[in-house]
């Protein structure tokens with residue numbers, strides 16, 4: 197799936213890598229202002245929001261793009277050069293975006309779902325709440341007086357403490373603040389758990405079913421890309437969390453048995469650039485914007501196409517989350533607001549068998 201993008205001198209080797217490099221965030225060394233992103237030419241990035249607007253205005257479509265209308269539902273755009281790829285601009289309304297952002301931060305990372313933090317810290321309960329309450333995750337050592345004595349020995353587990361408890365006892369224990377851990381949350385898996393080291397699903401791992409509401413939503417969204425008469429069965433999902441400078445390297449999602457079934461991929465938060473390549477990394481990819489609420493379906497041939505996310509935009513002008521920010525304007529939602537103003541979340545839902 198997400199194979200590492202090997203050594204540095206490979207960086208210019210394929211058309212896909214060249215496109216990733218083109219859109220990746222670099223800082224301008226010549227800039228007087230600290231950490232000023234280097235300008236990037238976005239003129240070749242496909243913009244389905246404006247394609248939808250002009251289609252609604254005058255029925256016109258750019259060359260190579262077709263439209264599928266299912267009943268009274270939203271139009272789906274298809275690419276002539278990549279069958280099985282569907283783009284539904286603004287598929288999720290603001291309330292839905294609000295709901296799935298909150299779920300992605302509060303409930304989805306809860307055990308038995310695993311996250312990238314599992315390997316080091318074991319299962320972590322209530323990470324978002326702990327971050328909001330400024331708690332600190334502290335290593336528990338062999339000694340019960342670990343917090344006093346320092347735990348130089350084996351770490352037996354990790355537990356959240358109030359910040360003042362940790363600071364009053366001195367910094368003798370291994371510890372990390374929950375807010376840093378939340379920032380470093382990169383993925384969580386729902387339903388059947390994906391084992392990244394084996395690059396396969398490990399059905400022996402404890403797991404919950406995909407939550408009903410998410411399952412129903414995915415079934416509805418997947419319907420236009422499903423083989424006739426079949427219903428999508430959501431069995432697993434990966435939630436990706438992106439902060440400024442984060443990217444997802446070019447990859448294929450090839451661990452599911454039946455590629456005629458789509459992957460349903462929902463974008464939330466800051467705008468991103470998505471690269472859709474061909475069956476070889478040598479094929480020059482198409483770049484397109486992904487905004488909060490957009491949904492992509494990848495089925496059939498599109499399942500064999502390399503894709504990735506080289507860039508997210510967190511600046512006011514480019515993030516395009518003003519309407520979403522309004523949804524989080526209640527004071528109880530301020531911590532969500534702070535998070536999403538500099539983040540993007542992607543939920544992609546799969547039928548495994």
Ligand SMILES: O=C(O)CCC(=O)C(=O)O
Nearest residue numbers: 434436449461505542544
């Ligand atoms: O973040 C995205 O939009 C794409 C995610 C993806 O391709 C994946 O998780 O396999």
Ligand SMILES: [Fe+2]
Nearest residue numbers: 447448449503
């Ligand atoms: Fe993918």
